[in-house]
Amino acid sequence: xxxxGYIVIVPFILLISFILIGLAGGRxxxxxxxxxxxxxxxxxxxxxYITAFSYFSGAGLVxxxxxxxxxxxxxxxxxxxxxxxxxxxxxxxxxxxxxxxxSTVSLMVHIYSLGYMKGDSGYSRYFSFLxxxxxxxxxxxxxxxxxxTYIFWELVGVSSYLLIGHYYQKPSAVAASKKAFVVTRxxxxxxxxxxxxxxxxxxxxxxxxxxxxxxxxxxxxxxxAFMGLSVMTxxxxxxxxxxxxxxxxFPLHIWLPDAMEGxxxxxxxxxxxxxxxxxxxxxxxxxxxxxxxxxxxxxxIGYVGAFTSLFAAIIACTQTDIKRVLAFSTxxxxxxxxxxxxxxxxxxxxxxxxxxxxxxxxxxxxFKALLFLCAGxxxxxxxxxxxxxxxxxxxxxxxxxxxxxVACLAIAGIPPFSGFFSKDxxxxxxxxxxxxxxxxxxxxxxxxxxxxxxxxxxxxWNKNNEYKDxxxxxxxxxxxxxxxxxxxxxxxxxxxxxxxxxxDGAGFETHIHWGIAVPAVVIxxxxxxxxxxxxxxxxxxxxxxxxxxGSLYRLIYKKxxxxxxxxxxxxxxxxxxxxxxxxxFDRKVVDNTMNGIAAVxxxxxxxxxxxxxxxxxxxxxxxxxxxxxxxxxxLYLWNK
Amino acid sequence: xxxxxxxxxFLVLGTLVFFIGIYGFLTRKNLITMLxxxxxxxxxxxxxxxAFNKYLYPENLEGQFFALFIIAIAAxxxxxxxxxxxxxxxxxxxxxxxxxNELKY
Numbered sequence: 251x252x253x254x255g256y257i258v259i260v261p262f263i264l265l266i267s268f269i270l271i272g273l274a275g276g277r278x279x280x281x282x283x284x285x286x287x288x289x290x291x292x293x294x295x296x297x298x299y300i301t302a303f304s305y306f307s308g309a310g311l312v313x314x315x316x317x318x319x320x321x322x323x324x325x326x327x328x329x330x331x332x333x334x335x336x337x338x339x340x341x342x343x344x345x346x347x348x349x350x351x352x353s354t355v356s357l358m359v360h361i362y363s364l365g366y367m368k369g370d371s372g373y374s375r376y377f378s379f380l381x382x383x384x385x386x387x388x389x390x391x392x393x394x395x396x397x398x399t400y401i402f403w404e405l406v407g408v409s410s411y412l413l414i415g416h417y418y419q420k421p422s423a424v425a426a427s428k429k430a431f432v433v434t435r436x437x438x439x440x441x442x443x444x445x446x447x448x449x450x451x452x453x454x455x456x457x458x459x460x461x462x463x464x465x466x467x468x469x470x471x472x473x474x475a476f477m478g479l480s481v482m483t484x485x486x487x488x489x490x491x492x493x494x495x496x497x498x499x500f501p502l503h504i505w506l507p508d509a510m511e512g513x514x515x516x517x518x519x520x521x522x523x524x525x526x527x528x529x530x531x532x533x534x535x536x537x538x539x540x541x542x543x544x545x546x547x548x549x550x551i552g553y554v555g556a557f558t559s560l561f562a563a564i565i566a567c568t569q570t571d572i573k574r575v576l577a578f579s580t581x582x583x584x585x586x587x588x589x590x591x592x593x594x595x596x597x598x599x600x601x602x603x604x605x606x607x608x609x610x611x612x613x614x615x616x617f618k619a620l621l622f623l624c625a626g627x628x629x630x631x632x633x634x635x636x637x638x639x640x641x642x643x644x645x646x647x648x649x650x651x652x653x654x655x656v657a658c659l660a661i662a663g664i665p666p667f668s669g670f671f672s673k674d675x676x677x678x679x680x681x682x683x684x685x686x687x688x689x690x691x692x693x694x695x696x697x698x699x700x701x702x703x704x705x706x707x708x709x710x711w712n713k714n715n716e717y718k719d720x721x722x723x724x725x726x727x728x729x730x731x732x733x734x735x736x737x738x739x740x741x742x743x744x745x746x747x748x749x750x751x752x753x754d755g756a757g758f759e760t761h762i763h764w765g766i767a768v769p770a771v772v773i774x775x776x777x778x779x780x781x782x783x784x785x786x787x788x789x790x791x792x793x794x795x796x797x798x799x800g801s802l803y804r805l806i807y808k809k810x811x812x813x814x815x816x817x818x819x820x821x822x823x824x825x826x827x828x829x830x831x832x833x834x835f836d837r838k839v840v841d842n843t844m845n846g847i848a849a850v851x852x853x854x855x856x857x858x859x860x861x862x863x864x865x866x867x868x869x870x871x872x873x874x875x876x877x878x879x880x881x882x883x884x885l886y887l888w889n890k
Numbered sequence: 891x892x893x894x895x896x897x898x899x900f901l902v903l904g905t906l907v908f909f910i911g912i913y914g915f916l917t918r919k920n921l922i923t924m925l926x927x928x929x930x931x932x933x934x935x936x937x938x939x940x941a942f943n944k945y946l947y948p949e950n951l952e953g954q955f956f957a958l959f960i961i962a963i964a965a966x967x968x969x970x971x972x973x974x975x976x977x978x979x980x981x982x983x984x985x986x987x988x989x990x991n992e993l994k995y
Contacts, residue, residue, distance in 0.1 A: 870916055
């Protein structure tokens with residue numbers, strides 16, 4: 251078995267690139283920082299591909315099962331004899347797959363950013379944060395234990411915060427970055443508590459022990475029950491709370507649409523392809539634990555995923571900001587991945603949901619990054635995010651047009667594009683396990699096709715807008731990543747995922763289930779045709795439909811007023827009910843005690859300060875009289 | 891030991907000189923005169939030291955050494971005090987102690 255020692259270069263080259271660009275980037279030409287960052291990610295990509303190739307071509311395989319390989323594992327913190335936190339690198343099918351996803355998308359985004367961010371005042375800063383993000387994301391996926399994951403989990407949160415707030419002069423960007431950070435941080439509170447309970451029950455942080463199906467952690471389970479569920483289930487639900495925060499599951503999804511204030515390549519990298527799927531990744535990482543010792547938690551995840559997915563897909567149909575449509579589409583697709591995990595079992599062909607979730611994650615990363623980069627290209631040309639201001643762009647931007655179409659077909663699940671294959675597996679998995687979730691995912695498939703093509707037709711067809719300065723195709727540094735990702739979206743569906751990435755490491759055969767695939771494609775085509783009828787030519791039809799829906803449309807357009815509910819809870823209830831009394835207590839009681847002490851001291855000193863007259867002889871009088879009194883007193887005592 | 895003169899005489903002399911010094915220090919407004927009063931206080935102490943040394947412990951010399959020390963220190967003190975008084979005079983054109991009341995609250 252190969253050792254994969256060289257993988258350690260990956261995190262370090264990215265960390266060094268972050269530090270170097272961050273410290274020295276301002277002194278050189280900005281383009282140098284971009285090239286340095288891109289170079290380090292390029293090296294990462296090459297190493298990741300080599301790793302993936304040798305891992306999947308047999309180096310990781312023992313008796314037909316892909317093994318967990320740990321090239322490095324050093325003790326980092328020793329609290330007690332039992333409680334030790336390690337830092338290490340873990341390679342197994344999903345972490346190797348994520349290495350490929352992260353490095354590919356990151357490299358494409360780096361190349362794209364070279365053109366997109368040209369002339370931006372924060373060019374070096376941008377690239378150094380991109381390196382930081384890629385470093386932390388790769389650290390997250392190759393962690394050997396849950397605590398290491400937690401550290402990198404927070405690091406990706408920070409880099410996401412920094413990158414959303416890239417245009418920090420814009421108040422909306424500042425608010426969005428703060429919102430993203432606070433919401434995910436709040437979710438991570440649950441994650442941390444979950445980690446603590448989990449490690450308390452099992453006595454370890456290590457994934458290889460935690461997720462070993464015959465290991466002590468799963469065998470031991472948990473006998474203590476709390477409110478009808480075992481403690482293990484509670485711990486895993488709390489861990490899932492962290493996942494829900496990062497992956498924007500309902501009701502913690504509110505930060506993701508706002509996160510679109512960041513530069514578009516950042517949205518492509520962080521808020522579409524990599525960071526937001528960290529939640530899915532973590533559930534997959536702990537999957538044996540979920541499936542074998544807490545199936546209730548897994549069910550919960552499945553339903554949360556399904557609800558979020560449907561919810562976000564409905565909202566996506568009404569939004570007009572193209573990046574927001576894509577953001578809701580991301581939420582919806584991640585919900586679908588969660589759903590797939592929720593309907594999965596452990597082991598063999600029963601693990602179809604797990605495999606399809608990872609497959610969809612992989613494909614989604616490619617086509618969603620592509621969609622965002624296309625959107626960035628459109629925004630770059632039109633200088634607006636609003637769909638209503640666009641139209642007829644296909645003549646001006648042929649490359650963007652074709653690649654966007656490819657991505658739309660992929661996400662809509664039209665064969666032979668990649669989305670078709672993974673979505674089919676998800677539908678099959680849902681069909682076998684839970685009919686309600688199957689119906690929901692069918693509806694989502696139709697809605698997805700509809701809103702994606704609504705976007706496509708509104709941008710590239712529809713009316714022929716008069717543009718002030720006529721839009722032009724993006725420079726080649728931006729067009730090449732688009733073409734690469736479009737190519738990836740075309741072929742990744744043919745990767746035999748079920749042989750490579752499965753819940754227990756052993757591969758199995760899958761076929762396309764035509765009984766499910768055909769209806770799904772028909773539904774998707776129906777969605778596309780509806781969108782075509784409504785949006786291909788400029789017509790008053792969409793407006794009439796909106797008008798007839800009336801308040802329902804408004805409800806959806808306002809995203810079901812979730813943001814307003816949050817604002818109501820925080821501003822009206824928490825601020826007025828808790829913060830205001832606490833602030834009152836602080837101002838009136840705590841502050842006044844301190845001020846009172848100071849005021850008394852001041853009062854006394856004002857009263858007695860006239861003793862200090864500055865008259866030398868007065869002092870001398872007092873001193874002499876004091877002396878005399880003391881002497882007389884001493885004499886009196888002495889004589890007694 | 892001086893014939894016909896007892897220790898008490900010296901002590902009375904010392905006390906008189908000391909209190910004359912104290913009185914002068916407290917009542918005089920002129921800084922130079924106050925300085926002279928301070929010198930009287932020091933000299934009263936000197937008389938006591940030498941007298942006690944001579945009458946009680948004639949075999950030792952510590953009292954006389956102390957007196958010598960005090961004389962030396964008084965000399966330096968005068969030098970410092972006079973220079974302070976001169977600079978004060980340059981500043982406020984007066985050496986009246988009641989006008990020197992800058993150092994207060």
